[in-house]
Amino acid sequence: MHGLGNDFIIFDNQNNPKIHDTNFLRKISDRRFGIGCDQVMTIEDTLIPENFKIKMYNSDGSETGACGNGSRCVADLLMNKNNINSLILETISGNLKCFKSNNLVTVNMGKPKFKWTDVPLSIETDPQHVKLGNFDAFCLSMGNPHAVIFLNNSGELESLDLNNVGPKLEKHSLFPEFSNIEFACVLNDGSIRMRVWERGVGVTMACGSGACATLVAASSLNKSPKQNKITLDGGHLVVNWLDDGSVTLAGDVEKVFEGTLG
Numbered sequence: 001m002h003g004l005g006n007d008f009i010i011f012d013n014q015n016n017p018k019i020h021d022t023n024f025l026r027k028i029s030d031r032r033f034g035i036g037c038d039q040v041m042t043i044e045d046t047l048i049p050e051n052f053k054i055k056m057y058n059s060d061g062s063e064t065g066a067c068g069n070g071s072r073c074v075a076d077l078l079m080n081k082n083n084i085n086s087l088i089l090e091t092i093s094g095n096l097k098c099f100k101s102n103n104l105v106t107v108n109m110g111k112p113k114f115k116w117t118d119v120p121l122s123i124e125t126d127p128q129h130v131k132l133g134n135f136d137a138f139c140l141s142m143g144n145p146h147a148v149i150f151l152n153n154s155g156e157l158e159s160l161d162l163n164n165v166g167p168k169l170e171k172h173s174l175f176p177e178f179s180n181i182e183f184a185c186v187l188n189d190g191s192i193r194m195r196v197w198e199r200g201v202g203v204t205m206a207c208g209s210g211a212c213a214t215l216v217a218a219s220s221l222n223k224s225p226k227q228n229k230i231t232l233d234g235g236h237l238v239v240n241w242l243d244d245g246s247v248t249l250a251g252d253v254e255k256v257f258e259g260t261l262g
Helices: 023-029 068-082 154-158 162-170 210-218
Strands: 006-012 039-044 051-058 088-089 095-102 104-106 131-132 135-139 145-150 180-185 194-200 202-206 227-232 235-241 245-251
Touching: 006 202, 023 039, 039 068, 051 068, 068 088, 068 095, 068 104, 068 210, 068 245, 131 145, 135 210, 145 210, 154 180, 154 194, 162 180, 162 194, 162 202, 180 210, 194 210, 210 227, 210 235, 210 245
Parallel strands: 006 039, 051 088, 145 180, 194 227
Antiparallel strands: 039 051, 088 095, 095 104, 104 245, 131 135, 135 145, 180 194, 194 202, 227 235, 235 245
8 A cells, every 4th residue: 555655565464474574574675576665564463452453664674663654554444444434553652543534544643752862862952953964953753753854945855865865864873763854845835845764764755754743843943834734755645733732644545456475
C-alpha cells in the first residue's frame, strides 16, 4: 500500500510466523532484490480484542516508533477487512486512534514532545533552536525524532540536494538515535511545502510523522495556523494540531497489490 507514494509492505502476522529478522526486512525492502518499500508494517497479536497491534520497520531493518502514512494504510486495510470506520492501533510509542471519513483516512498521532531528552538530543540544548551545520532546526518527537528546517522560499527548497545533505544531518552527533530531517517553507497561499529525508530510509515522497512535526514547528514559530495543508513530493496531507495537544494526519491511501509469501 502507499500514502502519497510513501509505500509499505504490510504483513498480517496475527496467525502467521513472526517476520522480524533484520536481514529479511532489508532484503524484502530492497527495490531491486525484493518487493521494495520505504517501511515494513506488521500486524501482531494483541491482548485487547478491540485493538490492533502493529510494529514498524525502516527499510534498513531498524524498528521505528512512528509512521503516520503507514499507520493510515494499515488502518484502512483493517477497517475494510472488518467493516468498521474506526479503530485503535497499538504501537511502541502509544495507541493511535484512526478513522475514515469521506474516503480520507485519519490517524491521531498523539502529542508532540519538546524536551531535549524526549527528542532525544545528545546534549542539553534548546530544541527549538538547534544548530546543524549551516541550518537552524526545530527539533521534536512525534514518537520518533524530527529536525524541521525552514528555508526562505520554494526555489531554495526545490534546489536543495537532499541526497547530499540528508545523510549528514540524519546522523549528526546531536542525534543519538539519528533523526528524520524535514526541509520546509511557507508558500504564498499560506500552505506549507515540505521535502524529507527519512531516518533509516532516505528520500521519500511523503512522511506522515514528518508532516505532523513540520506543522507543529511552523505553528510554534508563528509561521502557520494549527491546521494546514502540507504538500509533499507525492501529494498533500492535512495536519491539525488539536486543542487537546494531539495531532491528526489525514489523506488518501491506496492498496497496490496483495500476495502470499511462500
